[in-house]
Amino acid sequence: MTTNKVKDRKKKANEKQQNIIDALKDHGAKVYGDLDNGQFPKFSIPSRSVSNIVYDKKIRQYILGNSAALRSSRNSSQLRSFTQLMWLAFFANRLTHEKKSSTLRDVYYSSQAFEIEFEDQSESDNIIVDLEAILSKPREDFHIFPEERSSIFGDLNIEYTIPGYEGKKMNLSNHPDGYAIGPSLTTAELVDTSAEIVIAIEKGGLFTRFVEEQVDKKFKSIIINTGGQAPRSTRTLLKRLHDELGLPVIVLTDGDVYGEHIAMVIKSGSANAAHLRELTVPDAKWVGVWATDIEKFKLPTIPMTESDIKRCYDLQSDPRYQEGIWKKELDVFLKIKRKAELEAFSKYGLTNITEKYLPQKLELAKSL
Amino acid sequence: MSSIKEKFNQISPSEFFYRNRDLAGFSNPTRSLYTAVREFVENSLDACDQKGIFPDVHMSIKAVDPEKPDPKQYILTVKDNGPGIESKHVPLAFGTVLYGSKFGLKQARGMFGLGATMAILYGQITTNKPVLVKSSTDGKMQDEFELLLDIQKNKPVILKHTTKEVTKRGLSVSICLEGDYAKAGSKIKDYVYETSLITPYATITFDDPKGEKFHYSKIVNEMPPAPTIIRPHAHGIDVETIRRMMVDAQFEIPNIDDAMVEKVRKDLGLAKSNLAFTGIMDKAKKRWKTLSRPVRVVISLMSFLKMDFEKLNKIRIEDIDVPNKKLYYWDFGDSQSKSVDMDPESQYYKQLIGTVQGETLTAFLTKRFQRIGPSTAVKFAEFAGFKPEKRMGSMTNEELVKLSDSLQKFEDFLSPDPSCLAPLGEEPLEKGIKKFFKPDFCAVIQRPASAYSGFPFIVEMGIAYGGEIRPGGPHVYRYANRIPLLYDEGSDVVLKVVNDTDWVRYKVKGEPPFVIVTHICSTRIPYKTVGKENVADRQEIERELRLGLQFLSRKLAAYMSKRGQAEMAKKRANLYAKYLPLIAQFCTELAGKTKEPNYKKLLEEEIIVDDQQS
Numbered sequence: 001m002t003t004n005k006v007k008d009r010k011k012k013a014n015e016k017q018q019n020i021i022d023a024l025k026d027h028g029a030k031v032y033g034d035l036d037n038g039q040f041p042k043f044s045i046p047s048r049s050v051s052n053i054v055y056d057k058k059i060r061q062y063i064l065g066n067s068a069a070l071r072s073s074r075n076s077s078q079l080r081s082f083t084q085l086m087w088l089a090f091f092a093n094r095l096t097h098e099k100k101s102s103t104l105r106d107v108y109y110s111s112q113a114f115e116i117e118f119e120d121q122s123e124s125d126n127i128i129v130d131l132e133a134i135l136s137k138p139r140e141d142f143h144i145f146p147e148e149r150s151s152i153f154g155d156l157n158i159e160y161t162i163p164g165y166e167g168k169k170m171n172l173s174n175h176p177d178g179y180a181i182g183p184s185l186t187t188a189e190l191v192d193t194s195a196e197i198v199i200a201i202e203k204g205g206l207f208t209r210f211v212e213e214q215v216d217k218k219f220k221s222i223i224i225n226t227g228g229q230a231p232r233s234t235r236t237l238l239k240r241l242h243d244e245l246g247l248p249v250i251v252l253t254d255g256d257v258y259g260e261h262i263a264m265v266i267k268s269g270s271a272n273a274a275h276l277r278e279l280t281v282p283d284a285k286w287v288g289v290w291a292t293d294i295e296k297f298k299l300p301t302i303p304m305t306e307s308d309i310k311r312c313y314d315l316q317s318d319p320r321y322q323e324g325i326w327k328k329e330l331d332v333f334l335k336i337k338r339k340a341e342l343e344a345f346s347k348y349g350l351t352n353i354t355e356k357y358l359p360q361k362l363e364l365a366k367s368l
Numbered sequence: 369m370s371s372i373k374e375k376f377n378q379i380s381p382s383e384f385f386y387r388n389r390d391l392a393g394f395s396n397p398t399r400s401l402y403t404a405v406r407e408f409v410e411n412s413l414d415a416c417d418q419k420g421i422f423p424d425v426h427m428s429i430k431a432v433d434p435e436k437p438d439p440k441q442y443i444l445t446v447k448d449n450g451p452g453i454e455s456k457h458v459p460l461a462f463g464t465v466l467y468g469s470k471f472g473l474k475q476a477r478g479m480f481g482l483g484a485t486m487a488i489l490y491g492q493i494t495t496n497k498p499v500l501v502k503s504s505t506d507g508k509m510q511d512e513f514e515l516l517l518d519i520q521k522n523k524p525v526i527l528k529h530t531t532k533e534v535t536k537r538g539l540s541v542s543i544c545l546e547g548d549y550a551k552a553g554s555k556i557k558d559y560v561y562e563t564s565l566i567t568p569y570a571t572i573t574f575d576d577p578k579g580e581k582f583h584y585s586k587i588v589n590e591m592p593p594a595p596t597i598i599r600p601h602a603h604g605i606d607v608e609t610i611r612r613m614m615v616d617a618q619f620e621i622p623n624i625d626d627a628m629v630e631k632v633r634k635d636l637g638l639a640k641s642n643l644a645f646t647g648i649m650d651k652a653k654k655r656w657k658t659l660s661r662p663v664r665v666v667i668s669l670m671s672f673l674k675m676d677f678e679k680l681n682k683i684r685i686e687d688i689d690v691p692n693k694k695l696y697y698w699d700f701g702d703s704q705s706k707s708v709d710m711d712p713e714s715q716y717y718k719q720l721i722g723t724v725q726g727e728t729l730t731a732f733l734t735k736r737f738q739r740i741g742p743s744t745a746v747k748f749a750e751f752a753g754f755k756p757e758k759r760m761g762s763m764t765n766e767e768l769v770k771l772s773d774s775l776q777k778f779e780d781f782l783s784p785d786p787s788c789l790a791p792l793g794e795e796p797l798e799k800g801i802k803k804f805f806k807p808d809f810c811a812v813i814q815r816p817a818s819a820y821s822g823f824p825f826i827v828e829m830g831i832a833y834g835g836e837i838r839p840g841g842p843h844v845y846r847y848a849n850r851i852p853l854l855y856d857e858g859s860d861v862v863l864k865v866v867n868d869t870d871w872v873r874y875k876v877k878g879e880p881p882f883v884i885v886t887h888i889c890s891t892r893i894p895y896k897t898v899g900k901e902n903v904a905d906r907q908e909i910e911r912e913l914r915l916g917l918q919f920l921s922r923k924l925a926a927y928m929s930k931r932g933q934a935e936m937a938k939k940r941a942n943l944y945a946k947y948l949p950l951i952a953q954f955c956t957e958l959a960g961k962t963k964e965p966n967y968k969k970l971l972e973e974e975i976i977v978d979d980q981q982s
Contacts, residue, residue, distance in 0.1 A: 025960060
């Protein structure tokens, strides 16, 4: 039965690759045909302007509306970016075929080998997002990954699929510093786990504390360090842990408005990635640190800065912050105008957070 | 009191200018050298213009002692191929202040030839050396004078006068003066350069003290039409001018002596025969139209006296009493004063009154002013509150002031006659600009004549862009009556109009290679200062400049957008040539093909499409 499952998963992964390759080929063939027929080729790209980003209540995330922009090689002011886009599709095709990975920065430099100039990395980043929007696939699918800065620890068996490691297995509790979440891990098969929950935590320091205090064993959990705002590969992995292994996901952040939003992005994505649908864990739960916890646990605080306060007001107009704890906690933050970091629990001893706070919150999560 | 006044009155014009030489531009060695150059060159050009000769002006400045530091003595020589000055006029022309031939009303560079004499005066004051004048009016004999000015008496002192045979006509003036070429040099070079731009029909050569030679050959072969001398316009007149004009319009009762009687007899064809009184009158009536004014007056007198020539010799006219219509005379035979009545209905009466009291107002206006016809004159008389037949000679002081004021205010006079102006013309201006700046684009305009305060003026303008013009424009070249205005541009009306223009609207941006040439022609340029470097912002002139510049700017904008389109099309073509092959390369691999698509026809098509658009 397990082998069937594995085969099934492998098949799924291969299908995904094939889908991308087919999509790229289709676009290439269309452009080829246009040129050959004396037509100027063009792409229709879903518009990512603010007016075209709408919140979809059903799937609980931001999505793009119907408007699309035409990028035509006929238009001399778009010719350059059209060519850049063609190059990127061509480059992504090679990466995917050869099962090689690249990063945003790497793409920026790779372009220079093909006489494609990007003014700076932000220009090349933009073109990458254009291709994501056209294919409706995250860039990780065509092998462009973020710089790794998040990590994972816990009893999870995986099997690599990347060239050179195919079939190699690994248990992610073998190394106490945790494992970096990179392309090989994101694309690996998730074989099995004894864990019953995934705890995503905002900070590396607390991640280490959790490993030391054996939170993985005590609470049967997989611990993930998001390293601040979770990178998209980490969000992909979180989604896979939830969807493929059926694990609930809870998020633990600093007690401030940015922490609250880190949790929200894991849950329902960001406006930046409104063109993508595979990066969210709608069932993920933010368990703390809440604004109300600051009072409740008598945490030492620091005052909110002006930009903290402005961020609060910004989020108040976000449709996802109109109800439940999201609205409630935001209002309290605005009221007390103070914030507390995860490390604040150390005032009551280094293990206070794992022994007192975490159990309470895990219990609470069940009812959320 | 009276003695001071007397002394003041005795100052000669020379002395006056000697004391006020800074007014005329001779305040220091730098400025004086520059002003002297200007005065002589402009005199030469004016002289040639007036006679329709293509000017060939040679100017040289040589240091007397090159080793000395500036300021030092220089010899300035200006030689032309103009009409020259008749030998008998030379001493007065160059040896007195306020002697000149330019008193008429027409456009000329200088006025009255005053400046040249000032330069000579300045040279004499600073170096005590005479002016050397060589003049030939026929191209065969040349008079050479060495002259000094007697400043107190305003009279020339001829040191030397010789003649010799030559082959060329023209005038050469050479003075020795204190100057500072180190400082004035660039100004003088600019002056020569800019003068040759506005005088494209002239050849100008300049040998500078350092041995450099600047030569500007003539580039057009047509002279602009010479201006004509015209009568003044009513709007540009004052009481004093009216008074002077009236002197011309009034006549004395001629003295009836033997010679006068002889003349009358001769003109009537009665030199040999003696006719009786009635016979004389019949003859006079027949010949009236051919008779001169003095003869008519004598006949008129005779008609009332009822005398023949013999009797006429024995009397003397004492008075013509206009109000009482009586004619008084002294009879030598009876040795007593007698009188006769004059019939006011008689044509002879009118002749006499006209002579004694001058012309009627309407006759004065139509004959002495430009562009006033009989009906306008009558309308004006009504406007001013005078009877049209009012005699000029009977005007009181108050009435003259009233007349002068009314002339200024009356609005139905035609605008001034521009035939006294000599604009360069569009074609020579354009040729000059093209030759000088070698631009990519050039446009010129001559505005229709306009007038301010009774002085006609014409604005000519040219605009040039690109080519060999240096960036950092607009570079403005200002001219007035073919004189370059080099300095004090800050407060000039031309600069004001140029600076008011929003060049971005005309697609001129950044530091453009851009030249504007303006030329204002007028019988009187309203200079702001005596230095003649900037033109005051008279509303009418500003308006013409503005309209001219707008017209040219629109042409420039059209050119610029064409130029922009052409550049853009080229740029675009380059873009396609660069990017389409790349797109072809990438899509070939993406589509899994081996042969690249045929995109070449797209490159050709693109250019065709662009051509159609532009």
